[in-house]
Every structure is written in structure tokens, then in C-alpha cells.
Amino acid sequence: MPVRTCAGCGAKAPQGELLRLALVRGLVSPDPDRRQPGRGAYICRRGECAVRVRRGRGKARLFKVSLGEGAWAGFLENPEIRSLPACGEEPRRS
DSSP states (O other), rough: EEEEEBTTTTTTEEEGSEEEEEEEEEEEOOOOOOSSSOOEEEEEOOOOOOOHHHOOOTOOOOHHHOOGGGGGGGTSSSSHHHHHOOOTTTOOOO
């Protein structure tokens, strides 16, 4: 299985252990099945990595396109992201 890097913390892990994010109709959305077309980014299945990638300075580079703040609207409120465990909890697998 290919190894990917978490955009939140920089940890490397097999692709299946990370959650893929995709740019869907101009919005950043979770892609747990890794089936959405186009460029994606990966994060650990932990809530703090979702928060880091949302607030981080490098988020403009994630999809190699210029994204406005509107692209991240509702990201942290998405049910898939909200279900990620907090720091210290075991990651949930989908």
C-alpha cells in the first residue's frame, strides 16, 4: 500500500490509515473511500490534524490551486471530521 504524509502533523503512514481530503465543487471535503477525482491531501484520523490543516499556513499548497477561505467553509463541522477522535483517543477506522 502506498505511503502518504499527513498534511496536519507530517507523520507518514500507509494510505489506508489516513483520511483523504478532496476538493469537490470548490469545497474541501473528506473522501473516506478515496474515490473523488482530482488532487487530494491526507490527514491522520485524529481531530487535532483536521484542526491543524484547517488553520495551518500551508493549506494553500495542499491542492496546488489557490483556495479562498470559502473552500474551507463547514470543514470542521462535517460529520466525518467531527467523528474523528480527540488527542489521546484511539483512531476510528471506517
